[in-house]
Structures are given as C-alpha cells and as structure tokens.
Amino acid sequence: MRIAISGHYGWGNTGDEAILQSIMDALGYEKQYLIYTCLPSIYHKKYKELLGNIEDIRPIYDGRLDFDICIFTGDTLRHGLSFVLHALINNKPNILYGIGGYEFIANQKIKNIMIELIKAINEVTVRDEELYNHLLNLGAKATLVADPALTLHERPTYCPSDFIAVCPRYYDEQTNIIEAHKIIDRLRKTNDEILLIPFHPYDVEGNKRDILLCEEIAKHVANATILQTDGYHPREVKYVISKSKMVISGGRYHAILWAIAHNKPFEILTPTFDRKINSLVEMYKKYGAGTMISMAHKNITILMEMVKRCMLK
DSSP states (O other): OOEEESSSSSOOOOHHHHHHHHHHHHTTTTTTEEEEESSSSSGHHHHHHSSHHHHHSEEOOOOOOOOEEEEEETTHHHHHHHHHHHHTTOOEEEEEEEEEOHHHHHHHTTTTHHHHHHHHEEEEEEEOOHHHHHHHTTOOOOOOOOOOGGGGGOOOOOOOOOOOOEOOOOOOOOHHHHHHHHHHHHHOOSSSSSSEESSBOOOOOOOOOOHHHHHHHHOOOOOOOOOOOSSSSHHHHHHHHHHEEEEEEOOHHHHHHHHHHTOOOEEESSSSSHHHHHHHHHHHHHHHHHHHHHHHHHHHHHHHHHHHHHHOO
C-alpha cells in the first residue's frame, strides 16, 4: 500500500518530524510512504537518506497520483492547497489529520471557500478545541483529538536524569534577547542540572536557530549543558524529556506536549502570545493527561480504519 503524507517536513524541526514519524508508527513500516513537502527539492535526497524507510520525497505541487490514500497534516491547506485539490478532484481517499489553529479560515474573504474544501475531505480530526468548535458552528464535521506526536514511539538514548529540560525557541533578533533574559533569570533561581534542548537547532542551510539561544543561555548558566540533536530524531528527544524532573518551554509546543505525555510539571516562558500553546494548555487543564493520550489514540483509530477501508476496495 502506498501512502502519501503532506506537511511541513524536512526542515529540521523536531515537532514536525515527530508528527510524521508518529503516523508511520501507527500504520507500520511495511507500507510504502511518499512524503509531499514544501522543502526545496535540492534537499530531498538528504532528507530521504535521513528517514531511511521512505520511498520518495516529492514537492507539494507534484501531480502524480500513484498512491492509495493521502494524509494532509500541518499547514497543507495553506502551503499545499494544489495537492489537496488534486487529490480531491481525483477521488483519492483522504484525511485531514490532527490539525490545529484556525488562521486558514479566519480570513473573511476565503472562509467560505476553505469551509467547503474541508467539507469535501473524507475525514477531519482536529487537535485544537477552538478550531473544532469553529468548524462545527460553520457546518463542517470533525473529530476532536490530540496532537499525533503525543503517541510517538520513543528511542532510549544516553542522557542524565532528574534535570530541568529547557526548550527555547528562535524568533527574531529582538525577541530572542527577551526570551534569553527571561530564561536566564528563571534558571538563576535553581541549583538543578539544566539540559538545554534545541527543538529546531539549525535550518536546512545550517544556520543556527534554537541552538543560538541555547548557546547564549549556557554562557550565563553554569550548570547548563546542551543536548546534541539535529531536529530529525524526535524519538530520542521525547525520551530525554521523560527523564527530566520538569520542562521549561520558551515557546516550543511539543516540549509541553511531551511533558504532558510523561506527567512532568512544566512552565511556559514565551515572550510572545502563542495561540497554539495556549490552546494546548487549556485542553490539558480541561481533560488531563490521560484523556488527552486517549484522544491521540482515537486519532490513530480513525486513521487506521480509513486505511483498512481502502485496502478492502
């Protein structure tokens, strides 16, 4: 069976790669996967080598239809709209999987178009309760779930234990300074061992992103070390968080998600308002970790049922 998965993959962001790998965890590695991404094609070969078990990496506008089912994730409705339309026009079984945010239907000029598009999709699962209610109010069917990466399989790796995991986020030059100072001030109040985790260490061209903030924080916090990771190995990062005593997120959504997965206390020190993180925290307060994990498994159940229906055709 050939499965197409579209999304913001290949850019070296641990959270995005976690969603992709959690889908393959759920469906199994005996299937053939085609990844459709907005990643520039000059990086496709390298990305395919990193994944190992992927049959092909394709541009999001690729018109080939040599797959049995397509899974739309992340920002596909914005960055890969042509792929979505192509799949729908050609009656390919499809699912909009574990999406969050409602920016793509907030614009009044295109809201009706986007809602009609979502209605045309076979299955829609939503990880954001605000978006879920918004869709229902507009007449679109959806199932409320939790982020797919909540169920990502972990891979043990060497790391300390009983430390504070700190996960800063690169924004821009001015905001980075604000975030670094907030985190440094917070860490000066503790004698615990600190492990700085760069969720998006470098961009695809090798320019520093989260690692830049980690290095700046490490200069001012004597008991801090930096986790060596490249953004393409989310299984190890999730495992490392499981060994922490608490998590401090400077704006990294999946750092909080995996703190929830392992029942670790967490703090949020983001210098800007983040709707996505706020929505995650509100869901956690309302449902709790156990229910959210069950909701993530419900997401998998819906996906697997769709795949089984396709295999029976």
